[in-house]
């Protein structure tokens with residue numbers, strides 16, 4: 001009897017050891033595989049965009065549904081604006097006609113999930129940083145929304161709603177609205193305004209958090225609202241203003257602290 005207990009204890013200890021050893025061992029190398037890709041918040045990849053030590057290339061994956069293809073002028077302007085703020089050897093886009101297989105309006109959760117389902121690769125793909133812009137048919141669940149940034153790398157733009165937002169004198173035209181909204185959503189991906197930092201300049205609109213109080217900045221709140229042509233007549237801003245650019249310069253040279261980042265440069269001092 002005594003011997004049996006001893007024997008059983010020994011077996012039990014051995015089994016326990018095996019269980020503990022194998023679970024901790026498997027934890028060592030499967031951690032990376034089990035953890036889901038971190039998608040972060042808009043602005044969560046601003047340092048990855050501004051800094052070129054690791055990500056030398058920026059690719060915009062553009063998935064559009066039939067009749068929703070963004071205009072080449074919109075995409076050229078987007079590339080130009082990205083090049084003016086992010087330090088990359090190359091900035092390019094990849095266009096894909098995509099069936100999103102989605103019925104009805106889009107909630108922000110729908111957009112996040114569909115973005116994950118349809119994107120070609122992770123946002124951080126070796127030396128490539130990849131932002132994902134979707135142009136589907138249909139509208140946002142908040143019908144006043146022309147575009148939205150839902151995480152650190154994902155944007156959706158509603159071309160049908162943009163076309164409806166044009167006023168009867170077509171000033172601004174839907175083409176100009178499309179370009180401005182696209183640059184505006186990219187601005188959110190680089191954290192404008194105050195999304196992942198606090199500016200040393202007071203230029204955030206207190207009534208519209210995350211937006212510029214300057215109506216001449218592309219980060220003005222009305223740019224992504226279907227009321228836009230009732231608010232701004234004529235020429236729309238489609239560029240960042242000096243305060244927006246100043247924030248990005250200060251984030252890059254570490255004069256401003258960036259929080260919630262999915263990637264930090266090796267020499268980051270905060």
Ligand SMILES: [Zn+2]
Nearest residue numbers: 184211221224
């Ligand atoms: Zn906005």
